[in-house]
Amino acid sequence: MKTILTFLSLTILTISVNAQDLYAVxxxxxxxxxxxxxxxxxxxxxxxxxxxxxxxxxLMFVIPVVSFKFEKPLMEEHFNENYLETEKFPTAxxxxxxxxxxxxxxxxxxxxxxxxxxxxxxxxxxRLINGTITVKDSQLIFEGNFQIKLKDHDIDIPSIVIQxxxxxxxxxxxxxxxxxx
Amino acid sequence: xxxxxxxLPFFFIAFxxxxxxxDDLMDMLEAEATEExxxxxxxxxxxxxxxxxxxxxxxxxxxxxxxxxTHRFGSVGLYKAHDLFGxxxxxxxxxxxxxxxxxxxxxxxxxxxxxxxIDGSFKFRPFTQTTNNKVPVSLVLLGxxxxxxxxxxxxxxxxxxxxxxxxxxxxxxRKFGTRISVEIAPTLTHRNIIRxxxxxxxxxxxxxxxxALGAGGRFKITQRTAVLIDYFYIFSKYRQNNSxxxxxxxxxxxxxxxxxxxxxxxxxxxxxxxxxxNYLPYNNESWRGLGIKAGFNISRVFNVxxx
Numbered sequence: 245m246k247t248i249l250t251f252l253s254l255t256i257l258t259i260s261v262n263a264q265d266l267y268a269v270x271x272x273x274x275x276x277x278x279x280x281x282x283x284x285x286x287x288x289x290x291x292x293x294x295x296x297x298x299x300x301x302x303l304m305f306v307i308p309v310v311s312f313k314f315e316k317p318l319m320e321e322h323f324n325e326n327y328l329e330t331e332k333f334p335t336a337x338x339x340x341x342x343x344x345x346x347x348x349x350x351x352x353x354x355x356x357x358x359x360x361x362x363x364x365x366x367x368x369x370x371r372l373i374n375g376t377i378t379v380k381d382s383q384l385i386f387e388g389n390f391q392i393k394l395k396d397h398d399i400d401i402p403s404i405v406i407q408x409x410x411x412x413x414x415x416x417x418x419x420x421x422x423x424x425x
Numbered sequence: 426x427x428x429x430x431x432x433l434p435f436f437f438i439a440f441x442x443x444x445x446x447x448d449d450l451m452d453m454l455e456a457e458a459t460e461e462x463x464x465x466x467x468x469x470x471x472x473x474x475x476x477x478x479x480x481x482x483x484x485x486x487x488x489x490x491x492x493x494x495t496h497r498f499g500s501v502g503l504y505k506a507h508d509l510f511g512x513x514x515x516x517x518x519x520x521x522x523x524x525x526x527x528x529x530x531x532x533x534x535x536x537x538x539x540x541x542x543i544d545g546s547f548k549f550r551p552f553t554q555t556t557n558n559k560v561p562v563s564l565v566l567l568g569x570x571x572x573x574x575x576x577x578x579x580x581x582x583x584x585x586x587x588x589x590x591x592x593x594x595x596x597x598x599r600k601f602g603t604r605i606s607v608e609i610a611p612t613l614t615h616r617n618i619i620r621x622x623x624x625x626x627x628x629x630x631x632x633x634x635x636x637a638l639g640a641g642g643r644f645k646i647t648q649r650t651a652v653l654i655d656y657f658y659i660f661s662k663y664r665q666n667n668s669x670x671x672x673x674x675x676x677x678x679x680x681x682x683x684x685x686x687x688x689x690x691x692x693x694x695x696x697x698x699x700x701x702x703n704y705l706p707y708n709n710e711s712w713r714g715l716g717i718k719a720g721f722n723i724s725r726v727f728n729v730x731x732x
Binding site: 291292293294295297302304305306307308310311315316317318320321322324325326329331332334335337339400402404405408 | 462
């Protein structure tokens with residue numbers, strides 16, 4: 245009986261240790277814009293789910309692609325139906341690790357980068373994403389900036405709208421983390 | 426020995442906690458992200474408000490204006506090569522403007538060549554199919570009032586009220602997967618004045634109010650092209666086997682091409698006219714009798730103000 249009790253308390257302890265190590269996103273904003281000669285396209289997504297694990301430096305996020313909001317409703321429909329094919333590929337994801345050794349107990353803003361696999365439109369690409377990590381008390385704020393070449397992810401732009409859509413899309417991501425309860 | 430057996434489950438728990446790593450986290454995230462997705466509304470059941478003759482379940486989105494030019498050439502078999510199989514003639518032309526007050530409610534005005542019909546309409550979509558099938562179909566209500574200002578040499582329109590006709594429609598649509606969309610549409614049309622003709626073959630009288638059942642579908646071939654079909658079955662005894670004035674159910678087939686802000690339909694149909702108030706009660710031409718008309722629907726969407 246005694247052994248079992250010790251074991252139980254030990255497992256509970258491990259769980260709580262795990263919880264402090266693991267951060268989950270509380271607020272997120274993924275923005276992309278495409279500047280082309282004819283049209284400026286912008287969309288925002290606030291539904292990203294993400295974890296960051298300090299001990300293993302693991303960073304991963306999943307973006308429900310259909311939740312990107314556009315200014316023009318027709319753009320949104322085309323984005324989902326013709327370009328990202330969200331019914332077939334509902335999510336975009338990133339799974340990787342933070343390259344730097346950082347002290348997450350000290351407030352401040354640090355340059356950081358993440359290496360990992362970025363999957364968009366069902367196509368996986370090895371990527372390096374540069375940005376900053378801000379430690380603000382119990383919060384961690386990740387900010388990143390990167391570009392996506394549509395061709396890299398098999399997103400076809402028909403020649404008829406080639407003037408309207410840029411071949412390279414700029415993405416800005418802001419993710420706010422708090423310890424996962 | 427007994428003790429170890431008891432402990433075994435705990436070893437499993439401990440083990441699973443240790444392996445609570447990358448893959449599990451990713452699965453958890455995916456599950457969280459897609460759980461919220463289940464309630465997403467199904468998009469693009471049809472690409473535009475109309476299939477061919479039949480209205481689709483789509484409405485114009487909020488603060489956008491759909492400008493449409495719909496054209497039907499003359500019947501292929503009437504003059505054959507002499508009017509280039511109808512190309513020199515016009516069966517009907519319709520210019521329409523539809524505006525989205527919300528994503529689920531639109532109002533529109535239009536004018537057609539046939540009957541010089543001016544019509545006002547609303548389209549309301551209280552239910553939209555969701556990806557998790559909690560709402561399995563989209564439901565749309567359509568109401569249309571037509572007014573004909575045309576000259577009246579035969580003194581049919583004795584009162585102004587006689588110049589009005591009405592169409593009410595319930596559209597039930599569903600998208601299956603990414604390629605196939607179908608709908609059925611019980612339809613009621615009412616004309617305030619009619620000539621009370623009698624079908625000599627069965628004695629049935631012409632009626633002011635008629636019921637019809639419309640059905641239509643879209644099959645997507647490539648990212649930007651699709652095949653369209655629609656059909657109406659008209660429930661009217663007067664119109665059945667009428668040897669003096671034959672009537673036919675309108676059938677349309679077409680090809681859809683989408684190019685960004687435009688949607689083009691190239692169609693072939695035996696329907697007389699473009700609005701239900703014309704093609705349901707007055708359709709005297711058939712596919713077999715070469716009463717087919719070539720035609721097109723063009724839709725251009727404009728954004729009016731910020732959303």
